[in-house]
Amino acid sequence: MLVEGAVLDADGPRPAYVRFAGSKVLEVGRLGTDSTRGRLRRVRGIVIPAPVNGHTHLGDAVSVREPPAGPVEQLVGAPQSYKFRLLAGTPAPAKRSAIRRAVRRMGREGVAAFLDFREEGVAGVRLLRRAIDGLPVRGFVFGRPLQRPVESRELATLLEVADGVGLSSGREEPEAVRRAIVRACRARHKRFALHASEAVREAPEVYLDPRPDLLVHLARATPDDLAAVRDDGVAVAVCPRSNALFGRQPDLGAMERLGLRVLLGTDNAMLHAPSIWAELQFAYAASRLVGRPVSAAFLARAALVEPWRWLGLPAAARVAPGSPVPPLVLRLPPEDPAYQVATRATEQVIVRPRPAPRRSRA
Numbered sequence: 001m002l003v004e005g006a007v008l009d010a011d012g013p014r015p016a017y018v019r020f021a022g023s024k025v026l027e028v029g030r031l032g033t034d035s036t037r038g039r040l041r042r043v044r045g046i047v048i049p050a051p052v053n054g055h056t057h058l059g060d061a062v063s064v065r066e067p068p069a070g071p072v073e074q075l076v077g078a079p080q081s082y083k084f085r086l087l088a089g090t091p092a093p094a095k096r097s098a099i100r101r102a103v104r105r106m107g108r109e110g111v112a113a114f115l116d117f118r119e120e121g122v123a124g125v126r127l128l129r130r131a132i133d134g135l136p137v138r139g140f141v142f143g144r145p146l147q148r149p150v151e152s153r154e155l156a157t158l159l160e161v162a163d164g165v166g167l168s169s170g171r172e173e174p175e176a177v178r179r180a181i182v183r184a185c186r187a188r189h190k191r192f193a194l195h196a197s198e199a200v201r202e203a204p205e206v207y208l209d210p211r212p213d214l215l216v217h218l219a220r221a222t223p224d225d226l227a228a229v230r231d232d233g234v235a236v237a238v239c240p241r242s243n244a245l246f247g248r249q250p251d252l253g254a255m256e257r258l259g260l261r262v263l264l265g266t267d268n269a270m271l272h273a274p275s276i277w278a279e280l281q282f283a284y285a286a287s288r289l290v291g292r293p294v295s296a297a298f299l300a301r302a303a304l305v306e307p308w309r310w311l312g313l314p315a316a317a318r319v320a321p322g323s324p325v326p327p328l329v330l331r332l333p334p335e336d337p338a339y340q341v342a343t344r345a346t347e348q349v350i351v352r353p354r355p356a357p358r359r360s361r362a
């Protein structure tokens with residue numbers, strides 16, 4: 001297949017052609033210089049790194065009814081909320097199949113990886129790993145130790161099976177707990193992430209000390225708080241649709257202006273489908289609704305580039321031969337790739353490589 005149009009990746013947007021063999025990139029070149037002859041499938045479109053869903057709670061996919069109205073803590077706060085009662089009352093096989101369905105859906109939408117905050121301790125992490133076994137979407141799982149004070153054996157086991165720890169929030173966990181968890185994460189080269197300033201503003205000290213690898217939300221953070229996050233070099237995962245359901249929005253305009261490293265996530269799977277395209281479109285529109293507009297380029301980076309950098313896989317954020325993750329081809333006008341990706345991309349515009357012709361067995 002030969003895609004003529006544009007590439008949008010870690011190096012920004014540019015007119016280009018990309019020659020593929022199956023899903024593999026063979027060559028990227030300047031538009032108009034391609035010398036390929038003969039019968040080749042030609043597509044006009046945009047080639048992008050496969051997106052990453054930067055924040056999910058896929059266990060919540062067990063919920064299929066409209067959740068009750070109320071503040072976010074009553075809905076998803078540990079340990080007595082609607083969500084935790086639902087998780088506790090759902091048998092493991094039902095949880096596994098709900099998670100598997102959600103991840104398959106993400107795969108159909110072209111998502112190649114997700115960062116999940118998994119509840120229910122060691123067992124919860126194991127359950128998710130088993131649920132997605134064999135699927136072509138990579139799950140990075142942040143578990144939560146259940147014992148308080150932190151029990152070192154439980155934490156060690158958790159860090160054997162998880163990619164890191166994802167805490168509910170800094171203000172719900174005493175400093176000693178956070179420090180013990182960070183120490184264990186550092187010792188095992190695992191990541192430490194937590195929700196911050198979601199329903200109420202928290203002082204940056206609460207979530208920046210000890211220093212996390214990733215913060216989630218910052219919907220109530222002030223521009224000064226965001227500057228402190230930037231100065232500490234901490235990345236942020238934002239979830240605009242989830243925040244909107246509780247009457248707030250992250251200040252994406254300020255995050256862009258201040259130069260924060262931002263990932264885009266779809267948050268609790270009980271609130272809406274884990275669709276990165278829906279999240280992009282909502283984020284773009286909502287930033288204008290609240291009068292703090294963000295650029296399409298910044299949002300596209302949050303879905304396609306920053307998460308791969310955060311995961312330590314920067315090569316996956318580039319469309320080039322040898323890319324460790326196959327890029328996506330979108331049948332969209334290539335003149336303004338970031339705008340197209342942020343406002344018009346859906347599962348329907350993905351061009352799939354045709355399967356190789358079957359060889360007859362002679």
Ligand SMILES: [Zn+2]
Nearest residue numbers: 117195216267
């Ligand atoms: Zn979350």
